[in-house]
Structure formats: C-alpha cells, structure tokens
Amino acid sequence: MTTWLSVLTPDRRRPQAAADLAEADRLHRRIMQLFPAGLGERPRHGSGVLFRVDEEPSNVNVLLQSGIEPEPGRLPDGYAHVRVRTLDPLLDALRPGLPVRYRLVANATRKLGRNTKQGEPLTVVPLHGADAEAWWARKAQEAGLEVRTLSMTPLAPALGKRAPGRAGGQGPVPHARTCFDGTAQILDADRLRAALLGGIGRAKSYGCGLLTIAPGR
Incomplete structure (x- = not known):
C-alpha cells in the first residue's frame, strides 16, 4: 500500500x-x-x-x-x-546499519497512579529534561533505532477541546509537545517501518507522533 x-x-x-x-x-x-x-x-x-x-x-x-x-x-x-x-522509495530503502537523520514531535508523558476505581482517570504528566530524553531513547529502541545524537526542544502545547462531561471546566486542553531532532542508526528496518506508519506516543489527533527520517551520512 x-x-x-x-x-x-x-x-x-x-x-x-x-x-x-x-x-x-x-x-x-x-x-x-x-x-x-x-x-x-x-x-x-x-x-x-x-x-x-x-x-x-x-x-x-x-x-x-x-x-x-x-x-x-x-x-x-x-x-x-x-x-x-x-514515501514508498524511502520505506523500501530502509535497512539495518543505515544512518539517518530524524525528527519527532511527541507528547512525551508518564501515567501516574493506578486506576483503582471504575471510571477514575489516570493522571498523565508531561516529561521534561532527562526524563523526556530517556522516554525518547526507549521509544527509539522500540522503533528499531539507535540514537546517536539528540537535540530536544520544548514546544508550546497543542490546544484541543475538552470532551463533553469531562471534569476540568470548559477551557482548552493542552497537550504537551517536545521536538526531538538528531541522528540515529537503523537496528531493525521492519520495526522502524511500523513506527513510521503507526506513529509514536499519544495525542496523534493533536499533531504529535509523526516520525520523519532522511538518509544521513
């Protein structure tokens, strides 16, 4: 396809x-x-x-x-x-060992607490600094990439609307965003294709999760 x-x-x-x-x-x-x-x-x-x-x-x-x-x-x-x-020529050319440049704008978050009561929402907190860097390192490994270099930039949150009946009033809902840029080496081409097509992390309807790559030197 x-x-x-x-x-x-x-x-x-x-x-x-x-x-x-x-x-x-x-x-x-x-x-x-x-x-x-x-x-x-x-x-x-x-x-x-x-x-x-x-x-x-x-x-x-x-x-x-x-x-x-x-x-x-x-x-x-x-x-x-x-x-x-x-994108088919790029996807077909992926192979282990190939160096690439990458960019990902992601909703790097962590869930806190346990859902102990039926219907009780989990608390989701945005990650910053070393925690966000560790989040991306883990996601990159899952996506078949070995990160070589990283530049990390916090971005303004993406604003969405609160679902009807959800607690928190009528104001916009912020979805934290971090831009990850750098170079990596492909470890597993099949896992990387799956990550490119399926996206990474949460808030995909709010402009997060799209990983793009280009061949590097």
Missing part, C-alpha cells in the same frame, strides 16, 4: 488558516477534509493520518502522512500551497 507525505504551507493571512493553526482540533478536522467520507468510526486511524506543524523562520508547514492520497482541491480556495509525494 502506498504511503503519502504532503507538505501544506497555509496562508496565515487567511482567517481560516490562522484559526486552524491556533487550535489542534480545528487543524485535525481541516486535514481530514482532504480525504473521502465513510472511513469508519476512527477515520484518522483508517486513513493512516499523522501530522505535525513545523515552524520555520519565514512560514509554517504542516507535514501530513497518510495511507490515502489526499485531495488538495477539498481545501478552501487559497488556503494553502500543497506538495504531495510518495
């Missing part, structure tokens, strides 16, 4: 694009408009959609990975410049 990588560069002068970039829920809904209806109860999962927002000095890019080719014509006129390509 073909895997697609799209780069959307929204025109932030347009109110719709600016509003979508400010709220992860809105951006997720906008991205799902690129795909046909009827994808089941879990359309993001069914279409293999993972995305993240990469902020550059001069613009903002939304990277979108999917198992279905997106249809840019479904976006509002002038909303974004869109480039689409297939």
Whole structure:
C-alpha cells in the first residue's frame, strides 16, 4: 500500500488558516477534509493520518502522512500551497546499519497512579529534561533505532477541546509537545517501518507522533 507525505504551507493571512493553526482540533478536522467520507468510526486511524506543524523562520508547514492520497482541491480556495509525494522509495530503502537523520514531535508523558476505581482517570504528566530524553531513547529502541545524537526542544502545547462531561471546566486542553531532532542508526528496518506508519506516543489527533527520517551520512 502506498504511503503519502504532503507538505501544506497555509496562508496565515487567511482567517481560516490562522484559526486552524491556533487550535489542534480545528487543524485535525481541516486535514481530514482532504480525504473521502465513510472511513469508519476512527477515520484518522483508517486513513493512516499523522501530522505535525513545523515552524520555520519565514512560514509554517504542516507535514501530513497518510495511507490515502489526499485531495488538495477539498481545501478552501487559497488556503494553502500543497506538495504531495510518495514515501514508498524511502520505506523500501530502509535497512539495518543505515544512518539517518530524524525528527519527532511527541507528547512525551508518564501515567501516574493506578486506576483503582471504575471510571477514575489516570493522571498523565508531561516529561521534561532527562526524563523526556530517556522516554525518547526507549521509544527509539522500540522503533528499531539507535540514537546517536539528540537535540530536544520544548514546544508550546497543542490546544484541543475538552470532551463533553469531562471534569476540568470548559477551557482548552493542552497537550504537551517536545521536538526531538538528531541522528540515529537503523537496528531493525521492519520495526522502524511500523513506527513510521503507526506513529509514536499519544495525542496523534493533536499533531504529535509523526516520525520523519532522511538518509544521513
């Protein structure tokens, strides 16, 4: 099955694009408009959609990975410049020992406590510093990578809406984000493909979990 990588560069002068970039829920809904209806109860999962927002000095890019080719014509006129390509040549070239450069924006968290009462939520806390670095080292091993270098940058939380009836009031729900950049060596190509296609960690509907790689020296 073909895997697609799209780069959307929204025109932030347009109110719709600016509003979508400010709220992860809105951006997720906008991205799902690129795909046909009827994808089941879990359309993001069914279409293999993972995305993240990469902020550059001069613009903002939304990277979108999917198992279905997106249809840019479904976006509002002038909303974004869109480039689409297939990831299949990269996925097919993965092999043990290959050096790569990677980037991951992830919701690095830890669950605290035990769910001792029916319906009682677990406390989820974001990780920082050495704890976040250890989280990524463990996830990277699970994904078939051996981390060689790491640059870690805390990002502003992705804001989503609170589920109806959930405790905590009506305000937005922050989802912590950390950007992990660096170099690694492939240990297991099959596990890496699975991680690239399935994503890493929590909050995938809020722009977290998309791991991208490129061949390194």
